[in-house]
Amino acid sequence: MAVAWWLAAAAGAVPGGAWGALAAALAALAAAAAAVALAAPARAALRRRARVVALIERIPGPPPTPLLGNTVEFNVDHDEVFTRLMAGAMLYNPQHGVVRGWNGSAPWVVLYRAPVAEAILGSNKHVEKSHEYRYLHPWLGTGLLTSGGAKWRARRKLLTPAFHFRILEDFAAVFHEQAAVLMRLLRPHADAAQPFNLQPFVTRCTLDIICETAMGRQVNAQGNSDSEYVRAIYELGSIVQNRQSKLWLQPDWLFRWNNLYKIHQRCIKILHGFSNKVIRERKEEIKKQKNEERVKNKTKESSASATDESLLDIGAKKRLAFLDLLIEYSQDGAVLSNEDIREEVDTFMFEGHDTTSSAISWALFLLGCNPECQEKAVAELRDIFGDSRRPPTLRDLSEMRYLERCIKEALRLYPPVPMVARHLNEDARIGEYTVPAGTTAVIVTYMLHRDPQVFPMPDHFIPDRFLPENCAGRHPYAYIPFSAGPRNCIGQKFALLEEKALISSFLRHYRIEAVDRREDLTLLGELILRPKNGLNVRIFHRT
Numbered sequence: 001m002a003v004a005w006w007l008a009a010a011a012g013a014v015p016g017g018a019w020g021a022l023a024a025a026l027a028a029l030a031a032a033a034a035a036v037a038l039a040a041p042a043r044a045a046l047r048r049r050a051r052v053v054a055l056i057e058r059i060p061g062p063p064p065t066p067l068l069g070n071t072v073e074f075n076v077d078h079d080e081v082f083t084r085l086m087a088g089a090m091l092y093n094p095q096h097g098v099v100r101g102w103n104g105s106a107p108w109v110v111l112y113r114a115p116v117a118e119a120i121l122g123s124n125k126h127v128e129k130s131h132e133y134r135y136l137h138p139w140l141g142t143g144l145l146t147s148g149g150a151k152w153r154a155r156r157k158l159l160t161p162a163f164h165f166r167i168l169e170d171f172a173a174v175f176h177e178q179a180a181v182l183m184r185l186l187r188p189h190a191d192a193a194q195p196f197n198l199q200p201f202v203t204r205c206t207l208d209i210i211c212e213t214a215m216g217r218q219v220n221a222q223g224n225s226d227s228e229y230v231r232a233i234y235e236l237g238s239i240v241q242n243r244q245s246k247l248w249l250q251p252d253w254l255f256r257w258n259n260l261y262k263i264h265q266r267c268i269k270i271l272h273g274f275s276n277k278v279i280r281e282r283k284e285e286i287k288k289q290k291n292e293e294r295v296k297n298k299t300k301e302s303s304a305s306a307t308d309e310s311l312l313d314i315g316a317k318k319r320l321a322f323l324d325l326l327i328e329y330s331q332d333g334a335v336l337s338n339e340d341i342r343e344e345v346d347t348f349m350f351e352g353h354d355t356t357s358s359a360i361s362w363a364l365f366l367l368g369c370n371p372e373c374q375e376k377a378v379a380e381l382r383d384i385f386g387d388s389r390r391p392p393t394l395r396d397l398s399e400m401r402y403l404e405r406c407i408k409e410a411l412r413l414y415p416p417v418p419m420v421a422r423h424l425n426e427d428a429r430i431g432e433y434t435v436p437a438g439t440t441a442v443i444v445t446y447m448l449h450r451d452p453q454v455f456p457m458p459d460h461f462i463p464d465r466f467l468p469e470n471c472a473g474r475h476p477y478a479y480i481p482f483s484a485g486p487r488n489c490i491g492q493k494f495a496l497l498e499e500k501a502l503i504s505s506f507l508r509h510y511r512i513e514a515v516d517r518r519e520d521l522t523l524l525g526e527l528i529l530r531p532k533n534g535l536n537v538r539i540f541h542r543t
């Protein structure tokens with residue numbers, strides 16, 4: 001275009017004669033060439049768009065409105081979005097569990113049957129998170145949960161050993177100590193006529209657990225729920241949820257004009273400030289310890305009484321936290337910088353407390369709805385512990401087989417992460433459909449777990465569905481509370497141990513009765529599955 005303009009300007013600048021005619025002809029030629037040159041990419045873009053539309057429209061789904069797509073259907077009260085999504089999905093193509101929708105002009109597919117979920121989650125190609133995860137970036141950066149491509153692959157490989165069973169053994173003591181605090185705090189509610197919401201108690205406990213296991217620091221959320229750090233975690237979590245569901249909070253430039261932005265920035269400052277401080281201090285402590293060890297080793301060689309001293313040392317050894325492992329893996333900044341470490345520590349803080357809190361609260365609530373299952377779990381605990389009040393060992397936890405089935409059944413009915421989403425960087429074959437690159441694929445775990453073909457009487461709480469003989473032959477993607485495939489939850493063993501430790505401790509102290517009826521609960525299916533008005537229960541001391 002610039003060439004045409006220059007030639008036209010040149011034609012105007014040389015008045016009359018053959019030069020002028022030639023320049024004008026050249027200008028026309030250049031303009032035509034530019035139009036053709038521009039038209040080619042435009043035509044290609046139109047062709048690509050037509051292909052996307054044609055492929056997506058082959059999939060059943062609600063009729064879209066021009067420009068707005070199906071966003072109008074979701075312009076409902078916050079409480080209704082999740083129910084709408086599921087009802088809409090069930091209405092179209094329930095047999096295959098693949099439904100399409102348009103978020104404005106952006107294509108989406110909703111998947112809710114095992115084979116189609118496997119097509120995405122089981123693939124090594126479709127590992128990019130969808131755009132909805134970007135609201136977590138200011139806090140988590142691109143840590144394991146939010147990163148993609150080569151960075152995610154390298155980090156996943158690096159961090160996997162940190163979740164080895166041997167390392168988790170160290171955390172059993174933290175689970176027990178924090179469970180003991182929770183039991184004490186629940187005491188005033190025991191045997192009272194007035195029901196109470198169990199969830200905030202459990203959330204504060206899981207927050208204390210993750211803080212100590214991830215960073216080796218105590219924030220004492222159970223003792224002081226008003227701490228700046230704890231408040232920042234809650235506030236930021238709620239802002240992220242808000243941004244996901246409210247269109248006007250989504251573009252960054254619009255969000256900056258909203259009152260929430262200031263709070264958002266303040267929370268980020270507090271959370272990053274805390275993590276940075278802990279990382280700095282821990283690095284210094286490790287350096288100091290190493291120096292002391294070096295000096296001691298030298299003294300040991302020359303002192304006969306060194307044995308007693310080193311034994312004392314081992315007794316006083318500090319508990320390992322994930323942070324210590326990250327510092328070790330970092331190789332003095334060569335592999336992970338301080339910021340890289342912070343991303344991962346913050347990711348564990350985020351992903352490792354609300355999820356477990358949701359899982360534990362739902363499991364206890366369901367045991368409160370099903371007293372016969374609760375008593376079976378208690379009988380199993382009596383077999384393991386007798387009358388002893390001792391803390392559970394890892395072996396005890398592994399013997400809680402019935403309780404494990406209850407936990408798994410609760411994770412089936414109320415998966416803490418009710419859906420996961422991927423951005424498709426290339427075409428995907430999903431069932432009988434080709435889904436084009438650029439589509440967002442949302443796997444709705446909550447629906448997938450209620451497929452009556454796989455789980456007869458899907459709404460009933462039946463822990464024995466998870467007896468080994470009943471699991472045999474089940475599709476590997478039919479039950480995926482921790483997602484599945486290459487991007488599954490790295491913390492699932494940790495989570496199950498924590499669940500068993502807390503729930504067993506609870507059942508050894510209290511009997512629980514659900515006050516809310518399951519059918520009356522309003523579910524908020526956001527990042528984490530929550531009941532809108534909490535989980536109201538009564539508890540009674542066990543005699």
Ligand code: HEM
Nearest residue numbers: 144145351352355356359416417420482483489490491495
């Ligand atoms: C009951 C508790 C938990 C549940 C139900 C759960 C569920 C999940 C799910 C569904 C995903 C996949 C998310 C996605 O694809 O968007 C995930 C990923 C992840 N989870 Fe968990 N999680 C739990 C506990 C934990 C804990 C305790 C930790 C850490 C201590 C943790 C750390 C992570 C991380 C780092 C990822 C990202 C893994 C990756 O992309 O490679 N989770 N979790």
